[in-house]
Amino acid sequence: MTDHETNETAAEVKVDRQRPETPSYEEVLFYERKPAGFWVRFWAYLIDLLVVTALTSILVKPVFALVGLETSGVPWYAPYAILSALIFYGYFVLMTKFFRQTVGKMIMGIRVVSLKTDDLSWMTLLFREWIGRFISVTIWPLYWIVGFTPLKQGVHDYIADTTVVHEESFRKNKLLQKKTPDGSGLHETSAF
Structure with missing residues (x-):
C-alpha cells in the first residue's frame, strides 16, 4: 500500500467517525378499519332519510290528520315540524348510541x-x-369535506372526534419505530 492510499483510508475513517450514528428504525405493519368515503355515506344517509320519512308518516301524520291539523307547508316552528325534527334527530342519536350505526x-x-x-x-x-348534523344539513358544502379529509370526516365528525369506517374492510399502514440508542426497546413511533 502506498502512502497516498494510506492517507485516503485514514481520511475516510476520520470522516466516518465524525458522521453521527443514524438511529435504527424498525418498520411495523398494522391493519386498521378503512374509513368510509363520501359516496357510501351519502347513500346511507339517503336510506336513513327514507326511514325517517316513513317513521314520521306512520307515527305523526295520522295523529295530526285525526285532530285536523295541517301537515304540509307548515313553518319550522309548527308542532308537526317540531315533532318531525325530534324524530329525525332522535333516530340518529338513538340508533348510533345503541348500534353504532343507523339502518342506512x-x-x-x-x-x-x-x-x-x-x-x-x-x-x-x-x-x-x-349540532354537527344541523351544521352539515344547513350548509351542504360543509358535508362535502368528507371526500377530502384523510379519515373521511365531516364537520360533525370533527366536532365529536369520530369517523365512519367500513365493518369488513381494512387498510394496511406502516409504522416506524425508533430504537433507543442502547438498543433496548422502542421508544418513539410515527405513522406514515
Whole structure:
C-alpha cells in the first residue's frame, strides 16, 4: 500500500467517525378499519332519510290528520315540524348510541367509531348528531369535506372526534419505530 492510499483510508475513517450514528428504525405493519368515503355515506344517509320519512308518516301524520291539523307547508316552528325534527334527530342519536350505526349504515356496512375512546358517550353523540348534523344539513358544502379529509370526516365528525369506517374492510399502514440508542426497546413511533 502506498502512502497516498494510506492517507485516503485514514481520511475516510476520520470522516466516518465524525458522521453521527443514524438511529435504527424498525418498520411495523398494522391493519386498521378503512374509513368510509363520501359516496357510501351519502347513500346511507339517503336510506336513513327514507326511514325517517316513513317513521314520521306512520307515527305523526295520522295523529295530526285525526285532530285536523295541517301537515304540509307548515313553518319550522309548527308542532308537526317540531315533532318531525325530534324524530329525525332522535333516530340518529338513538340508533348510533345503541348500534353504532343507523339502518342506512347497516345496509351499507359502515359504522361510527370514536377516535379517542372505545365507547360513544351521550355527549359525543349529541354533539355529533345534533349540532354537527344541523351544521352539515344547513350548509351542504360543509358535508362535502368528507371526500377530502384523510379519515373521511365531516364537520360533525370533527366536532365529536369520530369517523365512519367500513365493518369488513381494512387498510394496511406502516409504522416506524425508533430504537433507543442502547438498543433496548422502542421508544418513539410515527405513522406514515
